[in-house]
Amino acid sequence: SYELTQPPSVSVSPGQTATITCSGDKLGDKYVCWYQQKPGQSPVLVIYQDDKRPSGIPERFSGSNSGNTATLTISGTQVMDEADYYCQAWDSSVVFGGGTKLTVL
Protein backbone atom coordinates (compact mmCIF):
# COMPACT_ATOMS: atom_id res chain seq x y z
CA SER A 1 0.00 0.00 0.00
CA TYR A 2 1.06 3.59 -0.61
CA GLU A 3 2.87 5.40 2.18
CA LEU A 4 3.53 9.06 2.96
CA THR A 5 6.47 9.84 5.23
CA GLN A 6 6.82 12.99 7.33
CA PRO A 7 9.44 14.00 9.89
CA PRO A 8 8.02 13.49 13.40
CA SER A 9 8.94 16.98 14.55
CA VAL A 10 10.12 20.36 13.33
CA SER A 11 11.14 23.30 15.50
CA VAL A 12 11.29 26.94 14.48
CA SER A 13 11.68 30.30 16.17
CA PRO A 14 8.87 32.85 15.89
CA GLY A 15 9.19 34.90 12.72
CA GLN A 16 11.32 32.29 10.96
CA THR A 17 10.34 29.97 8.10
CA ALA A 18 9.12 26.46 8.89
CA THR A 19 9.43 23.73 6.27
CA ILE A 20 7.58 20.42 6.60
CA THR A 21 8.15 17.69 4.04
CA CYS A 22 6.05 14.75 2.92
CA SER A 23 7.63 11.98 0.86
CA GLY A 24 6.08 9.28 -1.29
CA ASP A 25 6.78 7.40 -4.46
CA LYS A 26 6.12 9.71 -7.45
CA LEU A 27 4.19 12.00 -5.14
CA GLY A 28 4.62 14.83 -7.61
CA ASP A 29 2.18 13.02 -9.91
CA LYS A 30 -0.56 13.26 -7.30
CA TYR A 31 -2.40 16.14 -5.66
CA VAL A 32 -1.45 16.79 -2.04
CA CYS A 33 -3.41 18.46 0.74
CA TRP A 34 -2.14 19.66 4.10
CA TYR A 35 -4.10 19.81 7.35
CA GLN A 36 -3.34 21.58 10.61
CA GLN A 37 -4.54 19.96 13.82
CA LYS A 38 -4.28 21.55 17.26
CA PRO A 39 -4.70 19.47 20.44
CA GLY A 40 -8.26 18.38 21.01
CA GLN A 41 -9.49 19.94 17.75
CA SER A 42 -10.55 18.69 14.36
CA PRO A 43 -8.13 19.07 11.44
CA VAL A 44 -8.24 22.23 9.35
CA LEU A 45 -7.40 22.29 5.64
CA VAL A 46 -4.54 24.74 4.98
CA ILE A 47 -3.39 23.72 1.47
CA TYR A 48 -5.12 21.74 -1.29
CA GLN A 49 -4.12 20.65 -4.80
CA ASP A 50 -0.46 21.09 -3.84
CA ASP A 51 -0.36 24.87 -3.56
CA LYS A 52 -3.84 26.35 -3.23
CA ARG A 53 -4.93 28.11 -0.08
CA PRO A 54 -8.54 27.88 1.12
CA SER A 55 -10.36 31.05 1.95
CA GLY A 56 -9.36 32.31 5.39
CA ILE A 57 -5.95 30.65 5.50
CA PRO A 58 -3.15 33.23 5.97
CA GLU A 59 -0.81 33.92 3.07
CA ARG A 60 2.15 32.75 5.14
CA PHE A 61 1.06 29.17 4.36
CA SER A 62 2.26 27.86 0.99
CA GLY A 63 2.82 24.50 -0.62
CA SER A 64 4.71 22.82 -3.42
CA ASN A 65 4.99 19.31 -4.82
CA SER A 66 7.56 17.83 -7.18
CA GLY A 67 9.32 14.53 -7.68
CA ASN A 68 8.85 12.43 -4.56
CA THR A 69 8.40 15.29 -2.09
CA ALA A 70 5.67 17.74 -1.18
CA THR A 71 6.52 20.68 1.05
CA LEU A 72 4.48 22.88 3.35
CA THR A 73 6.15 26.21 4.06
CA ILE A 74 5.09 28.61 6.77
CA SER A 75 6.75 32.00 6.39
CA GLY A 76 7.02 34.27 9.41
CA THR A 77 5.83 31.48 11.67
CA GLN A 78 3.69 32.56 14.59
CA VAL A 79 3.19 30.92 17.96
CA MET A 80 -0.40 30.20 16.94
CA ASP A 81 0.93 27.96 14.14
CA GLU A 82 2.17 25.41 16.68
CA ALA A 83 0.25 22.23 15.81
CA ASP A 84 0.43 18.85 14.13
CA TYR A 85 0.48 18.94 10.34
CA TYR A 86 -0.63 16.06 8.12
CA CYS A 87 -0.17 15.63 4.40
CA GLN A 88 -2.77 13.70 2.40
CA ALA A 89 -2.87 12.22 -1.08
CA TRP A 90 -4.79 9.62 -3.02
CA ASP A 91 -3.49 6.35 -4.44
CA SER A 92 -6.36 3.90 -4.90
CA SER A 93 -7.52 5.22 -1.53
CA VAL A 94 -6.97 8.24 0.67
CA VAL A 95 -3.61 8.20 2.44
CA PHE A 96 -2.38 10.43 5.26
CA GLY A 97 1.17 11.00 6.36
CA GLY A 98 2.24 10.23 9.91
CA GLY A 99 2.08 13.85 10.97
CA THR A 100 4.69 16.42 11.96
CA LYS A 101 4.60 18.24 15.28
CA LEU A 102 5.58 21.86 14.69
CA THR A 103 7.03 23.55 17.74
CA VAL A 104 7.43 27.32 17.74
CA LEU A 105 9.81 28.54 20.41
Next chain:
Amino acid sequence: HVQLVQSGAEVKKPGASVKLSCEASGYTFTTYPTHWVRQAPGQRLEWMGWINAGNANTEYSENFQGRVTITRDTSASTAYMELSSLTFEDTAVYYCASGEQQLVFDYWGQGTLVTVSS
Protein backbone atom coordinates in the same frame (compact mmCIF):
# COMPACT_ATOMS: atom_id res chain seq x y z
CA HIS B 1 -22.03 28.32 6.81
CA VAL B 2 -21.22 24.62 6.49
CA GLN B 3 -21.47 22.54 9.65
CA LEU B 4 -21.04 18.84 10.29
CA VAL B 5 -22.42 17.83 13.68
CA GLN B 6 -21.61 14.37 14.95
CA SER B 7 -23.29 12.18 17.53
CA GLY B 8 -21.99 11.80 21.06
CA ALA B 9 -19.33 9.62 22.62
CA GLU B 10 -19.82 5.85 22.77
CA VAL B 11 -18.48 3.08 24.99
CA LYS B 12 -18.68 -0.42 23.56
CA LYS B 13 -17.56 -3.89 24.51
CA PRO B 14 -15.27 -5.94 22.27
CA GLY B 15 -17.23 -7.72 19.56
CA ALA B 16 -20.00 -5.14 19.53
CA SER B 17 -20.92 -2.69 16.76
CA VAL B 18 -21.20 1.07 16.83
CA LYS B 19 -23.15 3.38 14.55
CA LEU B 20 -22.22 7.07 14.39
CA SER B 21 -24.06 9.92 12.72
CA CYS B 22 -22.98 13.13 10.99
CA GLU B 23 -25.64 15.77 10.28
CA ALA B 24 -24.80 18.33 7.60
CA SER B 25 -26.09 21.85 7.28
CA GLY B 26 -25.21 24.94 5.28
CA TYR B 27 -25.15 23.19 1.90
CA THR B 28 -27.18 20.80 -0.22
CA PHE B 29 -26.35 17.46 1.42
CA THR B 30 -26.45 15.46 -1.81
CA THR B 31 -23.92 17.75 -3.49
CA TYR B 32 -20.78 16.80 -1.59
CA PRO B 33 -19.40 13.38 -0.62
CA THR B 34 -19.09 12.46 3.07
CA HIS B 35 -15.94 10.72 4.24
CA TRP B 36 -15.14 9.06 7.54
CA VAL B 37 -11.67 9.36 9.07
CA ARG B 38 -10.51 8.07 12.43
CA GLN B 39 -7.61 8.89 14.74
CA ALA B 40 -6.46 6.53 17.47
CA PRO B 41 -4.81 8.16 20.51
CA GLY B 42 -1.51 9.70 19.45
CA GLN B 43 -1.78 8.22 15.97
CA ARG B 44 -2.15 9.49 12.42
CA LEU B 45 -5.40 10.17 10.65
CA GLU B 46 -6.78 7.04 8.96
CA TRP B 47 -9.31 7.14 6.13
CA MET B 48 -12.15 4.64 6.41
CA GLY B 49 -14.38 5.28 3.41
CA TRP B 50 -16.87 7.60 1.78
CA ILE B 51 -20.37 7.86 0.44
CA ASN B 52 -21.74 9.73 -2.53
CA ALA B 53 -24.66 11.37 -0.78
CA GLY B 54 -26.47 11.77 -4.09
CA ASN B 55 -26.59 8.16 -5.29
CA ALA B 56 -25.46 6.34 -2.11
CA ASN B 57 -22.48 4.72 -3.82
CA THR B 58 -19.76 3.86 -1.33
CA GLU B 59 -16.07 3.02 -1.29
CA TYR B 60 -14.21 1.60 1.67
CA SER B 61 -10.59 1.34 2.72
CA GLU B 62 -9.16 -2.16 2.40
CA ASN B 63 -8.25 -1.89 6.08
CA PHE B 64 -11.94 -1.91 7.02
CA GLN B 65 -13.50 -4.02 4.28
CA GLY B 66 -16.26 -6.17 5.66
CA ARG B 67 -16.44 -4.28 8.96
CA VAL B 68 -17.57 -0.81 7.93
CA THR B 69 -20.83 0.33 6.38
CA ILE B 70 -21.56 3.93 5.43
CA THR B 71 -25.12 4.98 4.69
CA ARG B 72 -27.08 8.20 4.42
CA ASP B 73 -30.54 9.61 4.95
CA THR B 74 -31.09 12.48 2.55
CA SER B 75 -34.29 13.57 4.31
CA ALA B 76 -32.24 14.17 7.45
CA SER B 77 -29.08 15.41 5.69
CA THR B 78 -27.23 12.82 7.72
CA ALA B 79 -24.54 10.28 7.00
CA TYR B 80 -23.94 7.22 9.17
CA MET B 81 -20.93 4.99 9.75
CA GLU B 82 -21.32 1.59 11.34
CA LEU B 83 -18.27 -0.39 12.44
CA SER B 84 -18.69 -3.98 13.56
CA SER B 85 -16.63 -6.59 15.43
CA LEU B 86 -14.99 -3.91 17.56
CA THR B 87 -11.63 -4.56 19.22
CA PHE B 88 -9.61 -2.47 21.68
CA GLU B 89 -7.65 -1.13 18.67
CA ASP B 90 -10.83 0.57 17.40
CA THR B 91 -10.69 3.02 20.30
CA ALA B 92 -10.36 6.34 18.49
CA VAL B 93 -11.92 9.65 17.62
CA TYR B 94 -14.03 9.25 14.49
CA TYR B 95 -14.52 12.23 12.20
CA CYS B 96 -16.81 12.85 9.28
CA ALA B 97 -15.45 15.19 6.63
CA SER B 98 -16.67 16.70 3.40
CA GLY B 99 -15.73 19.20 0.75
CA GLU B 100 -16.58 20.75 -2.57
CA GLN B 101 -13.97 18.69 -4.32
CA GLN B 102 -13.61 14.97 -4.01
CA LEU B 103 -10.67 14.00 -1.79
CA VAL B 104 -10.29 17.51 -0.34
CA PHE B 105 -11.65 17.77 3.17
CA ASP B 106 -12.70 21.39 3.62
CA TYR B 107 -15.14 20.66 6.41
CA TRP B 108 -14.83 18.40 9.43
CA GLY B 109 -17.19 17.34 12.18
CA GLN B 110 -16.23 17.82 15.80
CA GLY B 111 -15.34 14.16 16.18
CA THR B 112 -16.88 11.31 18.18
CA LEU B 113 -14.85 9.39 20.73
CA VAL B 114 -15.46 5.65 20.62
CA THR B 115 -13.99 3.70 23.51
CA VAL B 116 -13.84 -0.07 23.34
CA SER B 117 -13.55 -1.46 26.83
CA SER B 118 -14.48 -4.66 28.59
